[in-house]
Amino acid sequence: MSFFTCDICDANEDKLASGELRALPPIFTKFGRQQKFFGPAVTLKVFEENALVRSKLESPGNGQVLVIDGGGSFRCALVGGNLASLAQQNGWAGIIVNGCVRDTEELNACNIGIRALASFPVRSAKRASGEQDVRISIAGVAIKPGDWIYADADGVLAASENLLK
Structure with a gap:
């Protein structure tokens, strides 16, 4: 569907x-081959560790968008080439990271949409801590599980319902 x-x-x-439709600030860099993506949000809240990210991306995505509140950290990457490949294989529409990614050449080869604050070569810890399916806030914009995410060249939106019916 085009939008x-x-x-x-x-x-x-x-x-x-x-407030049923919210625009995220223009803080994201685009990665991945899909410049445009949308789907219902699955949320994670983690800090400088990505075991929950891997676990979630190993499950069927069914066209959903994984929205990761990494606290805006610039000290490590939460998603890299292996996880982007998993997301593509498992049918995720996209990933939004309030934090960093790495392996950008691998990310850009994947047929998935990815938005993140920046790229950074240091990998994250693997402690399996964090929260899933919770209300998160990215740059002051609230996102809850099931919100609809729309991303294209102009920005990222979160809506309380599917607006492309």
């Missing part, structure tokens, strides 16, 4: 005003 985030915003000004 443009600008058109979604224009058609839903009432939802922008009410």
